[in-house]
Amino acid sequence: MLSDTSETLKQLFKDRNKRSHNAFKKAQNILPGGSTREIIFHQPYPLYIRKGKGCWIQDIDGHRILDFLNNYTSLILGHAHPKIVEAVKSQIINGTSFSAPTEHEQILGTAINERIPSIESIRFTNSGSEATSLSILAAKAFTGNKKIAKFEGAHHGTNENTMVSTNPSLKDAGPKEKPNSVPDGPHIQPNILENTVILPFNNQRTCEKLLYQNREELAAIIVEPVLGSAGIIPPKEGFMQFLGEITEKNNILLIFDEVVTGFRISRGGAQEKYRVKPDLTALGKNIGAGFPLGAFGGRKDIMAQFEPTRENRIHHSGSLNANPVSLKAGLTLLEELTNENYRKLSEQTSNVVRGLEKIFSEQRIDAKITQSGSLFVVHFTSEKVIDYRSAMREDTVRKFNFFLGMLLNGVMIAPRGLGCISTPMSNRDIDIFIQKVVESTIYLKER
Numbered sequence: 001m002l003s004d005t006s007e008t009l010k011q012l013f014k015d016r017n018k019r020s021h022n023a024f025k026k027a028q029n030i031l032p033g034g035s036t037r038e039i040i041f042h043q044p045y046p047l048y049i050r051k052g053k054g055c056w057i058q059d060i061d062g063h064r065i066l067d068f069l070n071n072y073t074s075l076i077l078g079h080a081h082p083k084i085v086e087a088v089k090s091q092i093i094n095g096t097s098f099s100a101p102t103e104h105e106q107i108l109g110t111a112i113n114e115r116i117p118s119i120e121s122i123r124f125t126n127s128g129s130e131a132t133s134l135s136i137l138a139a140k141a142f143t144g145n146k147k148i149a150k151f152e153g154a155h156h157g158t159n160e161n162t163m164v165s166t167n168p169s170l171k172d173a174g175p176k177e178k179p180n181s182v183p184d185g186p187h188i189q190p191n192i193l194e195n196t197v198i199l200p201f202n203n204q205r206t207c208e209k210l211l212y213q214n215r216e217e218l219a220a221i222i223v224e225p226v227l228g229s230a231g232i233i234p235p236k237e238g239f240m241q242f243l244g245e246i247t248e249k250n251n252i253l254l255i256f257d258e259v260v261t262g263f264r265i266s267r268g269g270a271q272e273k274y275r276v277k278p279d280l281t282a283l284g285k286n287i288g289a290g291f292p293l294g295a296f297g298g299r300k301d302i303m304a305q306f307e308p309t310r311e312n313r314i315h316h317s318g319s320l321n322a323n324p325v326s327l328k329a330g331l332t333l334l335e336e337l338t339n340e341n342y343r344k345l346s347e348q349t350s351n352v353v354r355g356l357e358k359i360f361s362e363q364r365i366d367a368k369i370t371q372s373g374s375l376f377v378v379h380f381t382s383e384k385v386i387d388y389r390s391a392m393r394e395d396t397v398r399k400f401n402f403f404l405g406m407l408l409n410g411v412m413i414a415p416r417g418l419g420c421i422s423t424p425m426s427n428r429d430i431d432i433f434i435q436k437v438v439e440s441t442i443y444l445k446e447r
């Protein structure tokens with residue numbers, strides 16, 4: 001349910017974005033929802049983008065927009081980074097894919113292993129969804145077990161094994177001590193629900209009980225170490241270590257979904273930050289610097305199941321897997337992500353978070369900001385956000401009005417309040433962001 005303010009904002013948006021509206025109408029004739037990606041749809045319609053450079057983008061109506069979303073956290077170096085453009089060009093003129101491997105695959109694999117040592121052996125994919133899907137497949141084959149445990153509110157991409165309880169209503173979610181397996185849609189079959197154990201994030205006691213009850217049948221726990229789509233919710237002190245210990249003790253594999261956190265929240269991702277060594281890791285988003293690239297990897301004995309010469313192997317092919325253009329972009333990205341860059345990102349994010357807290361406190365607007373590395377989320381609630389359910393209890397009307405108000409003021413964040421910093425941002429860009437937040441609070445006063 002939206003408010004009068006929401007309706008006013010939507011009308012202002014429509015008045016300002018006529019070309020995007022036209023593009024949306026035309027696109028709807030051929031594409032359900034007007035594009036190929038559910039997450040980028042929002043009311044009244046998304047902006048269609050003409051170009052981007054650094055941390056600024058331009059839509060087809062000609063507005064310049066400060067990009068605090070970076071293709072949903074994927075572009076830590078921003079748009080059209082000169083080194084990425086150069087690297088990609090140098091590959092494109094030499095061919096874009098072959099019926100044979102290139103050396104880039106081994107070079108990037110080794111560079112990833114140097115940063116994330118638990119990835120002893122790796123394979124590349126075209127997306128994060130494939131990376132999580134193949135990690136689960138590998139865990140099931142390795143253990144011979146059919147069940148997977150995942151966290152309520154966690155999104156692991158478009159693969160049916162994890163499309164359970166990603167965004168359940170609080171009414172359907174079931175008791176706290178035993179969350180229901182709620183299908184993400186009509187395509188999820190009952191056998192998937194039966195084989196998915198839903199865990200509450202940051203609740204050690206309940207996780208312990210549910211994992212113990214299902215230990216004989218569980219292949220793996222898949223976890224986003226920082227619960228992303230539910231609102232960048234960091235783990236409580238010791239929670240990741242607990243998952244490491246309980247999985248090891250019960251012969252359950254631990255899969256870290258680092259599609260968002262990998263190379264984002266620190267040089268070695270969440271596993272470096274929380275000092276836990278998962279059995280398998282899925283990567284995506286940032287790793288391709290804007291090009292389609294994902295990866296999964298981990299223990300050598302698990303990954304050896306993909307050896308083509310093995311009689312009882314897991315088949316894994318893909319015509320564009322490990323395409324050299326994406327690999328070149330990934331390699332250049334890792335070279336560019338220096339410790340100095342991480343230090344600057346972290347300092348700027350702290351300034352943003354402090355700025356947001358100050359504004360909302362001065363204006364007496366109930367809000368909590370969650371943060372990890374260069375990622376942050378604004379939650380309109382007075383409650384501490386520690387898991388999916390606490391995030392779901394926030395004021396969604398305010399959230400929408402904040403998002404659309406910011407966009408009208410020339411700043412892009414996600415409708416769910418997600419924002420992130422990229423390396424081309426200057427302190428001046430951070431000041432502009434803070435100023436636009438101040439201007440947008442007017443939309444948070446009235447309902």
Ligand SMILES: Cc1ncc(COP(=O)(O)O)c(C=O)c1O
Pocket residue numbers: 126127128129130132155156157158224228229257258259260284285294
């Ligand atoms: C944590 C997480 N895992 C997996 C995925 C799927 O990645 P992709 O969109 O590249 O398929 C996403 C995408 O948003 C994600 O946030």
